[in-house]
Amino acid sequence: MSKSLQAIRGMNDILPQQTPVWRYLETTFARLLEAYGYSEIRLPILEFTDLFARGIGEGTDVVDKEMYTFLDRNEESLTLRPEGTAGCVRAVLEHGMTGGGQVQKLWYSGPMFRYEKPQKGRYRQFHQIGVEVFNQPGPDIDAELIVLTARLWKQLGFANAVTLQLNSLGSSEARARYRDALVAYLQQHFEQLDEDSQRRLTTNPLRILDSKNAQTQALLIDAPTLHEYLDDESREHFEGLKARLDAAGIAYEINPKLVRGLDYYGRTVFEWVTDKLGAQGTVCAGGRYDGLVTQFGGKPTAGVGFAMGIERLVLLIETLGLVPSELNPPAHAYICAFGEAAELAALALAERLRDELPGLRLLVNAGGGSFKSQFKKADKSGARYALILGEDELAERMVGCKPLRDDTEQQSIAWDALAERLAACLA
Structure with missing residues (x-):
């Protein structure tokens, strides 16, 4: 496999x-x-x-x-x-x-x-x-x-x-003097150093100072300090x-x-x-x-x-639990469209709303589906409103506006008035 x-x-x-x-x-x-x-x-x-x-x-x-x-x-x-x-x-x-x-x-x-x-x-x-x-x-x-x-x-x-x-x-001159003093001190205790510190003694001895090895740190208690050579x-x-x-x-x-x-x-x-x-x-x-x-x-x-x-x-x-809750906010609205004509109108309407309300978070249903399935996706998105476009709404240039987060009744809103209604979401 x-x-x-x-x-x-x-x-x-x-x-x-x-x-x-x-x-x-x-x-x-x-x-x-x-x-x-x-x-x-x-x-x-x-x-x-x-x-x-x-x-x-x-x-x-x-x-x-x-x-x-x-x-x-x-x-x-x-x-x-x-x-x-x-x-x-x-x-x-x-x-x-x-x-x-x-x-x-x-x-x-x-x-x-x-x-x-x-x-x-x-x-x-x-x-x-x-x-x-x-x-x-x-x-x-x-x-x-x-x-x-x-x-x-x-x-x-x-x-x-x-x-x-x-x-x-x-x-650099002060570090060179300190390096010499530190190496001279540590060479006296070479066998007690951990393997990494033994290697660093000839390559980068200052790094021995932040060794995580407890025995090496104990040796460093009596080592010369850099501040003495500043x-x-x-x-x-x-x-x-x-x-x-x-x-x-x-x-x-x-x-x-x-x-x-x-x-x-x-x-x-x-x-x-x-x-x-x-x-x-x-x-x-x-x-x-x-x-x-x-x-x-x-x-x-x-x-x-x-x-x-x-x-x-x-x-x-x-x-520390400090992630702000508003980092990934849900959509303001989700457009449900039924039928090809409504889908075309929904696309155009969505772009018009985005032009008029630049901060609007607006999702448009993709992939078709029944009224029930689209409404389910609208609810799952976390959107505040479902905007409904079917044959009747299309003929009357209206949109059904159904609040998803409370029990308020669905309303019909004219296309030209929809941006004003949704602007309240951005306030």
Whole structure:
């Protein structure tokens, strides 16, 4: 027997009953970003593999284990994007958008791809909304990004369910000094490290700080901390960020082990986390990457941004029971038509009503059927009214209007007066 067709593991269909909350989240955030002066950019799903190897960093789990990479017909190595920042930096460089100190405040959304073990809130195809700002080096823009996300949580109704964690990774020189000190400390306890941490000790030792292994975390209690190695400029930047968050009334926690999983971060890093989703607690994360544009061949350009996972935010909204009831409203009216002449008239009448009442949710019966079957479909649709067109109504240019949600009597309404009657549905 042939194998039944099904989606690839970790790549999920988003079904009609799920899409309204996705659209609600995406629309709410798009409006918020517009209010803060951000512009949308749309980026390719495929990029040359070298973009991510250079940007995210050799030795990271993303590059070494998780990317979907293949050779195209020209034998060029391409990768389905595992994140959005590298592609956005490539785009602004390619199109000269940051030259002359131009400030760019950009946002994008769409699918990302990582070969990870699928679990609740973590998938191989997942969707993100990302924000990137270029040529703004101060802590004020870091604060704005955090403040606008805090406003989004308020608008979505779960501000009390998330916590902001902050850290500073300092300059590349400060991180290099800290890296040496951390490696020297951990090498003394190499045999006690978990297997992943032993591997990371030579490839990406800072990632050991957020290891989930309890024994490794116990070892880190006495390890040197990054804050001991911060340079003065990074320390001043971090203090400036905290002062602005304090002024805006944004509560935060300092997490010295917060390092993020991508090599391009420096100075500010932050995460919004929740304890409502089990192990997958991060709903938004980002930070500053002032050296990334230079790393890609551009002139020194400050950069900062964040990304949030749509699946995880939708899951949080649903878990907390915060899906607005009006997201998938029923039709206002359902037209039942009996006979070919009535069906033709119904089509024309429906389009006329849609012209006159742009917000009208109007369904027209398709596939014919008896009076009983059409009325049953009208009722099942949730419509407020059934509009009836038969031979008699057609001859008199009238429509039978039967309320479906109360016991009010059916009325006959002239075609020319129908829009006025249905306008009350939109009030």
